Amino acid sequence: MRQEEQNGGCFQKIANIARLAAQHDDLQRCCTFIIMTSTLDDSEKEKARSVSVDLNNDASLLIDIPDALCERDKVKFTVHTKTTLSSFQKPDFSVPRQHEDFIWLHDALVETEDYAGLIIPPAPPKPDFESPREKMHKLGEGEATMTKEEYTKMKQELEAEYLAVFKKTVQVHEVFLQRLSSHPILSKDRNFQIFLEYDQDLSVRRKNAKETFGSFFKNMVKSADEVIISGIKEVDDFFEQEKTFLLDYSSKIKDSTARAEKMTRSHKNVADDYIHISATLNSLSVDDNTALKKHLEKFADLFEKLRKVEGRVASDEELKLTELFRYYMLDIQAAKDLLYRRARALADYENSNKALDKARLKSKDITQAEEHQQQCLQKFDKLSESGKRELTSFKGRRVVAFRKNLIEMSELEIKHAKNNMALLQGCIELLKSN
């Protein structure tokens, strides 16, 4: 705890310097968004991470992303590790990483044969600043039609939106690493260690063009093989159930994620409308010289306050609901991948059986065929055993995360509604007494 506080203070300094730098126009573009994760207090950090709970508890390996920088299109994350493990060279260190490095790590894990029986935590989605960027563009175009105040407020809103996207992307990257560090097997992965420790640019190790093509091809084959998963004859009840469940749930949660996103976006639109209304009411109030002046002024002021609350409602819903759904949509996909790998192993085993029979008939290469069949069987059994474990713990994780987020969201909704009511009633009283 104390260490974190110290770190917080240290990064606070960096953040402050960055803020100052950002004021300088030339640097603004580069330094525009230095995330001040360090300025979030611990409870907020906890809440930010609640998508996947029970992470980062093991003091032997603690990972976080205290800082990040946005340059044009690229986001640079600072990955900070604290460890008591001897496998690392230092007990406390940080490295800069890009989004592509995370993808490399993810793919490396997926391609590792030994991990075929594990659910590989889903890769973090690419940072997407498209929406606020577009809005900023539109705002620039429409600048002439609004008052200076209105423009400033809209700009502030947009900057807040940028910041929100930024925070989100830091969160998902952080969670990815923490899932790995809390996994008994994955945390020991060599590539993971390199990712955390290697203090040079990782791009040397990243995919070259050929490998990229290779993995693209693999993905194509994989989706064709989803048919295999459904088609394969399952011997194990547990996996039969899981298969049915995951296939159905996967499509449903994809749908829910999309709709939740639409819903939270609409909510944001309503909050933005309040800005325009407040600005115009203000203008009206300034020009007015009747008894209405004060009324309009207070009304305008109220809308300004309300929109801040509505904005928070929208972003809380987004974090607790939309992001939750989105994360588990990806996680379900990872679980499906596990099923797929197991199904492939089963298919391989069945093929090896057929090959063995053929060899016996021809009386040729029998030993070879027997060995191969044994290998396939072992692999399949290993996958089944590990898969069962993983899927069971996955369910537990999912249930806990949903519960936490839904409860938190409800509490926030109530809190914001109370806030709104206080503002509204205060204003009504003021107006009535006038």
Next chain:
Amino acid sequence: MAAEMEPPPLGDAGQTDFREIEDGEGFFVSTVTILESPEPSSPDPPSMPAEGISTNGPKQEDISLDDDPEDLFAEATEEVSLDSPEREPILSDGPSPAITPVTPTAMLTPRMGLGTAEMFERSLDELEEDESGDTFDMHIAVSDPEKVGTFNTTSMTIFSKNETTVRRRFSDFLGLHSKLASRYLHIGYIVPPAPEKSIVGMTKVKVGKEDLSSAEFVEKRRSALERYLMRTVKHPILLKDPDVMMFLESSELPRAVSTQALSGAGILRMVNKAADAVNKMTIKMNESDAWFEEKHQQFENLDLQLRKLHASVECLVCHRKELSVNTASFAKSAAMLGNSEDHTALSRALSQLAEVEEKIDQLHQDQAYADFYLFSELLGDYVRLITAVKGVFDHRMKTWSKWQDTQLLLQKKREAESKLQFANKPDKLQQAQDEIKELEGKVQQGEKDFELISKTIRKEVSRFEKERVKDFKVVIIKYLESLVQTQQQVQHIWVWIPIGSVVGE
């Protein structure tokens, strides 16, 4: 378990929720109309249920319509509307009676088909006289045929009955406005504009499209007509107009004939409007009265700002409706997800979440409704009203211009006459002198007219501003109260997780 709360409809229809109309209170009726109890002395909250006479049409449930088997809708589709801000509704009364099928929304029974001739029914309640003596409060509700208000005894002298119920067509309203406008606008009275026609909306209704949008259209129109009438009768001069009295009282009205769109009269009107617009540009008035200059500018600004605000609020309404739709769609999706979830407690939680979101969606809808009927429509009304105000200022300019022209003419005639003095043509001289006398009279009249209209406008503007302040104050508070109600509901709805037990464990 989750609080099974129906968010109470804003301004309950058909329920016993009343508010007092204070003396001289704003007339913008967005809630249940007050039906006075028989005591003339004080407006107590009435003891009987307002039978659905409210502007919250969509929530009404128990209204039935009369059938009229004849097909009657010829509210023609050839509506022509100018985009000039001084638009007067151009009416199109086709060869057959123009009937507006009007139904409060919730009520689209099978009988509301093409053949029904729903008409507006109005019941007129009179509240007691104001203390000042020369004005009185009137309350008008525009509603459906079946609902009738209660009696109220007052010491009303102007009207013979205390309570009247009449049926009027939409075109009747437009006809009334047209008459009042032609009679009063040009002498400086601010005549409230009537609601506009809408081809799209009417066509939908006629085609019998019994969906939400045509129901909404009907309610929107009903509410607008009610507000229009209330504004009109609040005007002390207009109230005494015989056409208004006839409109409110007589059981049958002559058809508004001169209101056809593509008729000769209609075209003539269009041409006149165009001419007016051109003239306005060319009149350069020497404004001697700073008050008018100031007020004119003020209203210009107000117009701009109100239009802007109106646009923003319309945007808000639109977005909130969108939010409601998206919330509903998410709710359905969450329900399906809950069905698919194999962990029992989580499955239950997701289903409950779906229910919660459904309720929230209903709330958003209700709020959008309030956004519209309280806020947006008020602004729309005032944008149109200000157009009328600007029109009245323009008429003053025209009056001045006419006076000046007559003066110029007089001057010319005088010059001509003095020339004739030396020309020795006694006939022509006499003629010239007669003309001069006539013109002198006209000039005097012109000056009087100008002074009169200026005086009238000052009074009117002052009254208008008072009304405006009242209106806005009342509506702002009502709107805020609607927001409060929504937030209250939100709080209750989100208390859906019984402590501890949702996702078990």
